[in-house]
Amino acid sequence: MxxxxxxxxxxxxxxxxxxxxxxxxxxxxxxxxxxxxxxxxxxxxxxxxxxxxxxxxxxxxxxHDPACPSYEPPYELSGLGPLIGNAIQIDASGKADLKLDFSLTKRGPRSAPILSAEPSEPGIRSEPRKLSLRSMLHYFWEAGELTEWRATWAGRRGWGRVRTSLLNAAAQMTARGGPLGDVLFVPEVFHPEDKDGIAARRATALKSIQATGSGPRKLMLIVAEVKEFSAAREGQRILVRHMPFPLMIEEGAWRRLALRYETELELWRSSEAFHLILIATFGISTAGIASVEEVALMVVNEHWLPFEDINELRLLEKLSHLKRKSVKGLRFNLPRDAPIVSVTLPEQKPGPVAMFIVPGSAGEEYEHALTDMINARPEITPWVWRVAEGEIPRLP
Incomplete structure (x- = not known):
């Protein structure tokens, strides 16, 4: 206690x-x-x-002491490590001051939306000094403690709790000289009995990005759960839960989105239990139409824990029944071919355990990087599942 x-x-x-x-x-x-x-x-x-x-x-x-429930595994084991001291700096008040790799203003006529850059793509370099849109979403999840899980929480984490965790986390962050929470919109859970109140709060929150002329337009960040994608007369509509109007995206940008996030979309469509999380910068035109400028996606399981592929999902399923806490590692700006800790068990005795999944395609360079990562934290016990060698090894 x-x-x-x-x-x-x-x-x-x-x-x-x-x-x-x-x-x-x-x-x-x-x-x-x-x-x-x-x-x-x-x-x-x-x-x-x-x-x-x-x-x-x-x-x-x-x-914190490793025995304290507030203890968190070393961030060097995840994609968060390269960002500390660069894109993420702790100020004198203890809040995180963030350097963003995306714009929150739009100048001139609307141009085609762009997608959050994935460092794994040829020619795209990971930038540790700034947070991409995808890494911003990962940081919200990490800072909101939504990467943590234990079996006793089953049935107690819905969108209402996710939303509050995200807003509480954003309240501890600043960016470009102001509170990040002032430019973050997370839709409220819809309750019919509070329909008018929700609409009024939403209108107040979005008032600052309503375009009034041809000058520079302010943008906001939205984090929301995708309900579905549907064809529009031109482009696509992104329907998100708990919001009465869609986010519009142009057809070319939609095709690039579907290609870049093909894995996430395939995983999401494979089970009704999964959730697809969207983060985007968006503005509202003089006609009242909401359109995205930059966008990134992340798939999460029924407990709102992110996962990258079926192997990682299987590991999360095995761990979800344990009363001890598990902490999901996230990639942030790192490319998909770089090793990261998949899950950490911070309460394991006699010391924390870092769980790594080595994909079947991993080569010598990957193995060297993994060995260096493990050797750098000798106080953490490694658990390694090499997918090419067979089924999940016995859990610690």
Missing amino acids: RTFTIGERTLAESALEFRTLLADAYEQGHRAMCMCKEPAVAMYIARLEDQYLIKRMPLSGRD
């Missing part, structure tokens, strides 16, 4: 008055200090529906 210092009081989270203290501290903007180590580790208080929770500050998970 964790112990926290909030203001001048130090309490175990099992104390009867702890929840009341959290609510008061949230309203006053106080930090919670986790006492798992000396010096104590700063955390923030978030509101999730009708509950108050204590969450990690950006990139602070490694500062």
